[in-house]
Amino acid sequence: MAATDITALWLTLKLAFITSCILLVIGTPLAWWLSGWQSRFKPLVLAIVALPLVLPPTVLGFYLLIAFSPQSEFGALWQNITGKQLAFSFYGILLGSILYSLPFMLQPLYAAFSQLPKTYLDVAHTLGMGKVARFCKIVVPLTKASFISAFGLCFAHTLGEFGVVLMIGGNIPGETQVLSIALFDHVESMQYQQAHVLAAGLLVLSFVLLVVLYRQHGKKAQLWG
């Protein structure tokens, strides 16, 4: 494996890990709030958070490229605060990945929270357990498996990210050149040997990850059964 490919591999793992961690922090309260929220606007909000599932990544990439431009308000604000530009930087593709993988964190958590029998929480409430304690000591242990699969799915999905990074990344080694982009470059420039190494590597990695996730899922089913 060439040095640039190893850099790309490391960058990809880093991106996937940080994306999943941030999404865990954002996604948990969001999913919890959504599961308890009752309003006629709920389908609207659910549709918005599910959008990245169905939209081509190019749509997201195109809008992000416009939003990142220093001529836009968001891009200008970011540049004023950090002194750096969002497009073509690691933070740019990180932000893109967070948006792109958001549904993969929300869906499993939302489903788990919605199915949670409310009686446990009510009993704990009447016994005087605080809000945070109820969440940490009852909800999290009961939905642990969903947390793991949500994290794993986010990680796996970010590994396979291509379109968004292609549009906002700028192909900079060590910063925005992720594995899928490096692979694309190899294929386009007829370096099929190197392409094979990366493609097979991604295939095995993703497969192993999914097997682990489904095993986890199986255990959860037994636990609940």
Add this chain to the structure above:
Amino acid sequence: MRVSLHSFIYAVVFFSLSLLSQNCLAENEQVLTLRVAVAANFSQTLRELIAVGDSSNNQQNLPQIDVVVGSTGTLYAQIVHGAPFDIFLAANVKHPAQLEQNGLIAEHSRHTYAVGQLAFWCPSCESTDEQSLKNWQGNLAIANPTLAPYGEAAIQVLQALNLADLTSIRLVQGNNVAQAFQFIDSGNTLGGFVAASQVMEKTEAQTWLVPHQFYAPIEQQLVIVKNTKQLAAAKQLVAFLLSEQAQLIIQQHGYQALPVNSKAN
């Protein structure tokens, strides 16, 4: 809004039937179309050429043409794996030559049809020339030099001007020259190297046509794909693209005149 199962099934059946009937119609009509695969940088010019070819009176009417746009590398890989294209307009010489070597093109069908020119484009600059490039700080957009001939040429220019190793310039690579253009156009980079054909309508202050001594000519070649079932029609279109009338239009779009002996290929 609730969707009942019945209306859903009706909708699915209706769409399937209408798709089927469309297919049957298409098969009955048997309209012969030429599929032309074209590198992104030339696609706009090609569409205009086709429009001119259709309307011009002294030319036999061209067959119906479907244009497939992609990067040279992608289209090459698709042709190698049997994509049903009749003509391939690449952005370089390498890929068409490779196809010829592999015996995938019709005999003697490889020709240079255009010679691209590189331009330095900076929309916010008051003037652009060699000096503004030498004073450049920060992000500079180029096409990916390992994939795109315009990116390769951009690197040659930077090397010729001894700017290639400067740390003050940060190269931002688009997948092809169209994406490099997009990076600049969206304001995410202040300037960069694009194809002259992309910035023909920009003001002179914003663009600098890079002198030819700084980079090797960007020859773009075409081939007729061996598996074509419409060799005659394909040859007719190629003849039109190489004709004086078409070449004049190509030059008006920011390409150089062809080298004299190019047809001998």
